[in-house]
Amino acid sequence: MKDFFNEVSKDITQLNFHKPISFSGKVNRFDGNIIQCDGFPAHVGTLCKVQISNTDSVTAEIIGFNNGQNILSIYESGSQIKVGATVTTIDEGSEISVTDDLLGRVIDALGEPLDEIPLPKASNKWPLKGTPANPLKKTPIDKPLDVGVRAINSLISVGRGQRIGIIAGSGVGKSVLLGMMSKFTTADVVVVGLIGERGREVGAFVNNVLDSDSKSKTCIVAVPADRSPLLRIRGAERATAIAEYFRAIGKNVLLIMDSLTRVAHAQREIGLALGEQATAKGYPPSVISLLPKLIERSGTGTKNEGSITAFYTVLADGDDSNDPVVDTSRAILDGHILLSRSQTQLGIYPAIDVSLSVSRVMNEITDNDHQEHAKLFKKYLSLYMENRDLILMGGYETGQDEELDIAISLWPNLRAHIEQSDVTESDFQASKQALAAIFESK
Numbered sequence: 001m002k003d004f005f006n007e008v009s010k011d012i013t014q015l016n017f018h019k020p021i022s023f024s025g026k027v028n029r030f031d032g033n034i035i036q037c038d039g040f041p042a043h044v045g046t047l048c049k050v051q052i053s054n055t056d057s058v059t060a061e062i063i064g065f066n067n068g069q070n071i072l073s074i075y076e077s078g079s080q081i082k083v084g085a086t087v088t089t090i091d092e093g094s095e096i097s098v099t100d101d102l103l104g105r106v107i108d109a110l111g112e113p114l115d116e117i118p119l120p121k122a123s124n125k126w127p128l129k130g131t132p133a134n135p136l137k138k139t140p141i142d143k144p145l146d147v148g149v150r151a152i153n154s155l156i157s158v159g160r161g162q163r164i165g166i167i168a169g170s171g172v173g174k175s176v177l178l179g180m181m182s183k184f185t186t187a188d189v190v191v192v193g194l195i196g197e198r199g200r201e202v203g204a205f206v207n208n209v210l211d212s213d214s215k216s217k218t219c220i221v222a223v224p225a226d227r228s229p230l231l232r233i234r235g236a237e238r239a240t241a242i243a244e245y246f247r248a249i250g251k252n253v254l255l256i257m258d259s260l261t262r263v264a265h266a267q268r269e270i271g272l273a274l275g276e277q278a279t280a281k282g283y284p285p286s287v288i289s290l291l292p293k294l295i296e297r298s299g300t301g302t303k304n305e306g307s308i309t310a311f312y313t314v315l316a317d318g319d320d321s322n323d324p325v326v327d328t329s330r331a332i333l334d335g336h337i338l339l340s341r342s343q344t345q346l347g348i349y350p351a352i353d354v355s356l357s358v359s360r361v362m363n364e365i366t367d368n369d370h371q372e373h374a375k376l377f378k379k380y381l382s383l384y385m386e387n388r389d390l391i392l393m394g395g396y397e398t399g400q401d402e403e404l405d406i407a408i409s410l411w412p413n414l415r416a417h418i419e420q421s422d423v424t425e426s427d428f429q430a431s432k433q434a435l436a437a438i439f440e441s442k
Helices: 004-011 150-155 174-184 199-210 215-216 229-248 259-275 286-295 324-332 341-345 368-386 388-392 403-419 428-440
Strands: 023-029 032-037 047-051 059-067 069-074 086-091 095-098 105-109 124-127 164-168 189-195 219-224 252-258 307-315 335-338
Touching: 004 095, 004 368, 032 086, 047 069, 059 219, 059 229, 095 229, 124 229, 124 341, 150 368, 150 403, 164 174, 164 324, 164 388, 174 199, 174 307, 189 199, 189 215, 189 229, 189 259, 189 368, 199 215, 199 219, 219 229, 229 252, 229 259, 229 286, 259 286, 259 307, 259 324, 286 324, 307 324, 341 388, 368 388, 368 403, 403 428
Parallel strands: 105 219, 164 307, 164 335, 189 219, 189 252, 252 307
Antiparallel strands: 023 032, 023 086, 032 069, 047 059, 047 086, 059 069, 095 124
């Protein structure tokens, strides 16, 4: 009898009670992307395995419920799923593994390495969707973050913990500007979310950034445009979660999300698939609610934590700055940088339209002289650009307007201040001094 109890005791100790319970059901409807299966206990975001043969399966995610049925969307397009296929839960999908070993690496939306080098097993977990924070416990934004770009450092100064949008149409040098900031910033950690980008551009960006000295402090989450909308959203959430982890351990993080618009497009696909009614320009209400949830996760931390300074690119379709995503983003963010197509036509790179760009915290992180010089720069730049055609046609004679005369004389210096090679760094102090030098010589 004693031997019997010893054997039973041994068997019990070997049981893994922490192993999550799996639930399963059968597919009863599939339209090429959306699966409807028998209802079983699970929450939205749960990852499931859909068996397509005796040996093969595809991954799907629960996105909603309908009349006691679970609604899932598959990650792999073109999958051959049959009615009656087994759907089994594999992961609650609410937490991700985080570790310092992510730095210098490129991963996908599920945390798998894209450079085909295995990642060390991580014991640290972080909630994929973050945790609500008390806004009163967050530290104020009181220090600038050096991003290595002269025009931004001196004219649109960004504070540690600020959220700022980069509004741009296609082909105006957005990716180059992001690459410059990734390489030149003084932030402790750089997290880049490449969401919905063309595969070619993903490869070019990764090679450019990770071949630089900044590799050791950079983590890239890449989800190209051909991936499912769920993976694109999960990639944005994973990049944000990784940034939150590093902020929690006291690091000042630069988070770059390229692009917020494609995250919105992904949510639009999901929302319409679930039957949501489209509103402005085809965007359902879930898109408008997703954007603030994602953006508000960045910013300053509490005492003894670091900060997340976030740049979100917002694509202005057809250069329409009143696009719903652009409009919503402007209301949430702490400023925006507008990239101008007209400046690209003049050969000015980065094509930052200084006059129409704004940082809402610049006055809190810069001194009075710096602010005054920035105001003068914008004033004379705007004056020159407004009258440029008249000047080039010879319709303006010197002496007619004293302010315009000053703007014309300053134009070469104003243009030179904005222009910067993508291999040249300009730190915050040097940028500030270069701005002051423009007016001290006059």
